[in-house]
Amino acid sequence: MIDGTRRTRMRLTSALGLGLAAALALSACAAPESGPTTGTDGSSSLMLAADNGSPTFVKNFNPFVIEKRTASTIINEPLMVVNALDGKSTSFLQTDYTQPDAKTIVSDIREGVIWSDGEEFTAEDVVFTYNLLKEFPALDSTGVWSRLESVSAEGLKVTFTLQAEDSSAPITVLAVPIVAEHLWADVKDPVTFTNEDPIGTGPYTLGDFNANQYKLEKNADYWQADKVAADELVLPAANSQLDVVNNGYDWAYAFMSDVENTWVAADEGNQYWFPAAGTVAIAPNLTKAPYNDPNFREGMSLALERDSIADNASEGTVGAAGQQGLLLPTQDEWLTDAIPDKGMVAQDTDAAEAAFAKAGFTSKGGKLVDADGVQAKMTITTPNGWTDWLRAVQEIQKQYVAIGIDVKINQPQPAAYFQAVQNGDFDVAMTSFGGNGSVYQGYYNLLSSDFLQPIGTTAPSNYQRYSNPEVDRMLTEFRTTVDADRQKELAGELQEVMYNDLPVISVYYAGLWGLVSDKSFTGWPDADNPYMTPTPYTSAALVVLTTITKANG
Known part of the structure; x- marks a missing residue:
């Protein structure tokens, strides 16, 4: 719960799928029907581990x-794309934008752009797209119409007129994918529309498609x-680890076990970059007992040894996260002095048992039981195939079982996971938030009642x-405030809410698992x-695919 302030250094983050996308770790169990034409030096074909079948593909190119x-x-461009690491933007369907006052954004639309069916792209397409999201709120996954x-x-x-400063x-x-009015105006139900023949302004159009593989072809226009x-x-x-290592991928987004001896060793030119971005957390369903009791949530937090969870999840590539809701050290300047140890929470099983006792649960015979002697039970939901999250959940399960909770793991396929989490159909769910450079946006996406929905109704964020x-x-x-000092005061107050009320329980920092090969293409983003x-499943791919060059000219 994947911002900034205009063209200077931006502090507010793009929503990147509101946190779920920020930690995608792709894996599957099906194989392509035939080997793709890639993996050789100088090839003009680029193979991506950027989409994940469940276990096979359904043809749905509705970008919302x-x-x-x-x-x-990649097919439907936005007005601009933001680098979630530093908040800087790259313009696509606009040439620039200004914010003449805090309630107004003016976007200068790019001339000379055509849709892939040959029709002219216009400013009216932009207006139509935004009004479509207003008419069908289920499409408004980043909550732009709350603003x-x-x-x-x-x-x-x-001109975008805002509700408030x-x-x-x-x-x-400005990060919404834009669709063609001349096509979408006739769609009766855009929420269920699968857009099987997508038309866009982007660098690629849809080519061959089958359940096990699809291709995008360069848009000559x-x-x-x-x-x-x-x-x-x-x-x-x-896109299992074995597939990625053996099948000659050019760009993969996947957590890779023992990356030096697997991906790097597999082929000359293989490289990786795992920047830290976002926080992986467990989200208790706050509509259910006992998770609606902050004392029980405090016990859940104190029972965790986060360093071992982080080590198990990522083999030491990321660290434990604090309970303040910030990405450290990137956001150190926002830390409040009102909470101890920079919000880091050490495992304290005695304090955890005391917190559970306040919630009505005590330890008897190695079990955490309520007043009626019924053991506390918990099912943690995590997507099937996301190996780093699964490792984390297994370590969390081990630690909770040690304190007396009966813990089971539910691993639906990713599509079913997304549906369950958005609909509130879970006890505790693995999730992620922040990591897009914005303190405000991270808290807003995670905590705002703007996203609140009853159980059974899709919530675009605030899943708990x-x-x-x-x-x-x-x-x-x-x-709304433009006072930087007041912003920091408010950030401190929100940190206290995270620390004391525990709306979610932060566990470790999420890595972005970028694997690339420079045999055919160079110029990939890296630490230098x-x-x-390095996220090919988001609009970041637009920037990367228009920056890399062929390795041999």
Whole structure:
């Protein structure tokens, strides 16, 4: 719960799928029907582990729904793409934007762009797209209409009028994928529309598609086609570690066990970059007992030995996270002195048992039981195939069992996981938040009642169903004030909420698992040139695919 403030250094984050996307670790169990034409020096075909079948692909290129094929973010461009590591933006369907006042954003629309069916792209397409999200709120996954009052166009300028002063808005508002009015205006139900023949303005169009693999072909009429190095993208449904190591991928997003001796050793030119971004947490369902009791949640937090969870999850590539909701050390300057140890929580089983006792649970015969002698039970939901999260859950299970909780693990396929989490159909769920450079946006996506939905109704964020009017007030003031000192005060108050009320339980920092090969293409983002996140399943791919070049000219 994947911002900034205009063109200077941005502090507010893009929502990146509101946190779920920020920790995608792709794996599957099916194999492509035939070997893709890639993996040789100088090849013009680029193979991506960027989409994951469940276990096979369903043809859905609706760019607004969670179950979309991830390549829809390559086909349908937004106005701009933000680097979640530093908040800097790259313009796509706009040439620039200004914020003349805190309630207004003006986007200068790019001329000379055409849709892949040959129709002209216009400012009216932008207005149509945003009004589509207003008419069908289920499509508004980043909550732009919780901020917008209206969108209008005059010539090549699109004006976004905000409901309130909001210097954080551009990075979220301008990141929406744009669709063609001349096609989508006739769609009866855009929420269920699968868009099987997608038309976009992006660098690629849909090519061959089957249940085990699909391809994207270079858009010869793309407005910056000279910057597109790969003539073809190949996306298999099967992206297990073995597949990634053996099948000649050019770019993969996957947690890789023993990465030096697996991916790096597999082929000359294989490299990796695992920058820290975001926080992996366990989200208790706050509509259920005993998770609706902050004392029980405190016990859950104190029972965890986070360092061992982080080590098991990532083989030492990331560290334990604090309970303050910040990404450290990147956001050290926002830390409050009101909570101890920078919000880091050490395992303390005695204190955990005391907290559980306040919630009505005591330890008897090695079991944590309530007043009726019934053992506390918990099912933790995590996506099937996400090996790093599974390792974390298994260690969490071990630690909770040690304190007397009966813990089971539920591993639905990713699509079913997304549905369950959004609908509130879980006891405790693995999730992630933040990691997009914005203190405000991280807290907003995680805690705001703007996303609150009843159980059984899709919530685009705040999956745990947290609601606190005082927190909503803090978030509103944080969003509207331009006083930097007051922003830090509010951030401190929100840290105290995270630490004391435990709406979610932070566990460890999420890595971004970028694997690349420079045999066919060079210029990938890395620690020396972190121009974009190594995340091919988001619109970040637009920046990377228009930056890399062919290895041999």
